[in-house]
Amino acid sequence: MSQINISENAQTHFGKLLEQQPEGTSIRVFVVNPGTQSAECGVSYCPQDAIEASDTKYEFNGFMAYVDELSLPFLEDAEIDFVTDKMGSQLTLKAPNAKMRKVSDDATLLERVEYVIQTQVNPQLAGHGGHINLIELTDDGVAVIQFGGGCNGCSMVDVTLKDGIEKQLLEEFSGELTAVRDVTEHAAGEHSYY
Template sequence: MSTITITESAEKYLAELLEKQNTPGIGIRVFITQPGTPYAETCIAYCKPGEQKAEDTALSLASFTAWIDAVSEPFLEDAVVDYATDRMGGQLTIKAPNAKVPMIREDSPLNERINYYLQTEVNPGLASHGGNVSLVDIVEEGIAVLQFGGGCQGCGMVDTTLKDGVEKTLMERIPELKGVRDVTDHSNRENAYY
């Protein structure tokens, strides 16, 4: 069973679009380009009979079938396709909170787990200041070497952010992590938040 939700309003809207195609049995295909990366884009395309792939998951709706791309499916967990009307007409929206996030398990490699928490918990907070942080390397058995960018680079509060924010979050989530180290050149203060 797929974990993507297509609301009634979205199903009705898509059914109307599909009807205009005059192709019996046409459905839609939901997929993500570059899943698990910051560049992930969730897409819906027409899917004529026979265009679906053998490994796709069929999601049977009242008026058509939605084919879910097998590679994209784990990244479509908790995704919602909705259609909302407004003064300008309406808009189909796809919210896929896990599209850009690499899937991890407890036995995933340490670097994948660090990247996961940086993308899902740390960077959304830093983004409000135009900043971000990324993993450069893991050294000395469990020290994560990090690089700050954007508004964090050259920011006077970066040490506090590193210790009280980033390190605390990562060490709570990943018990075997021993600490973090910043290798950013903070002498460039051009875009610094503080």
């Protein structure tokens, strides 16, 4: 199984688009600024003369998809779909590892906690303009975090910490983490969500 999943609907969509391109044209899936908070995923046409020897090739229904060497680890578990609703049709591309390379199971606890924060916790907080940073892991298994953005000064931060973030991290790292603590001083300001 390939690490990039393209749904049947998206494969049909790409097939129709490629029929109108010169013969031999494929698609390219890529990440701009991989491994950073400003990472962006994209899909483009890939003419035959743009295929590099270092590219990874994926075969799909009636077409090929190519991924460059640099983007490859950041596209692990990526999903491309073509969805239609009342508002119309659109291509969706989800790449949970675009901003941060997937860590191995034998990575340090610090690396694994940081990965979960960046790929699972922060995307949820981003809807309110917030984020958290991992400040340290203590010897007794306490993850010390700092709220930022719209979370800083928000009156709901204690609920978010206890019922959301701490619960999620303690479940994910059962037996390794003992608690999650906040070092942020919460001063309400114009930037606060609530």
